Amino acid sequence: MIYLISFFTGILNGVFASGAGQILVFYLLYIQKQETHIARQISVCVLSISSIFAIIGYLQFVELELSKVIIFSIIAVITGILGSKLMKKLPANILNLIAGILIVVFTLIKMLGGNS
Numbered sequence: 001m002i003y004l005i006s007f008f009t010g011i012l013n014g015v016f017a018s019g020a021g022q023i024l025v026f027y028l029l030y031i032q033k034q035e036t037h038i039a040r041q042i043s044v045c046v047l048s049i050s051s052i053f054a055i056i057g058y059l060q061f062v063e064l065e066l067s068k069v070i071i072f073s074i075i076a077v078i079t080g081i082l083g084s085k086l087m088k089k090l091p092a093n094i095l096n097l098i099a100g101i102l103i104v105v106f107t108l109i110k111m112l113g114g115n116s
Contacts, residue, residue, distance in 0.1 A: 021047050036092030
């Protein structure tokens with residue numbers, strides 16, 4: 001079952017570039033009964049690899065400005081390290097609450113903002 005979920009997570013990440021992590025976390029938490037921090041760590045690892053291959057696929061259709069890619073990558077590495085250190089300090093229930101609130105807020109923003 002985990003292989004099937006990983007397959008769909010990778011596809012969702014490649015197509016939408018978001019949301020797939022939450023699906024994987026949900027599966028790991030509620031179906032596999034993993035601890036919250038471990039589920040989120042697994043999700044980040046799986047999606048990091050999936051994102052690398054998605055970038056390779058996107059390069060066939062899109063020209064990327066190398067300078068922007070480098071700047072965004074540096075920012076992502078720094079904030080990823082800071083975020084993982086913060087995650088270890090937060091209780092599981094707070095992590096899940098924050099994730100849920102963010103999903104609702106971003107969904108509302110998208111719905112109210114139209115189809116742009």
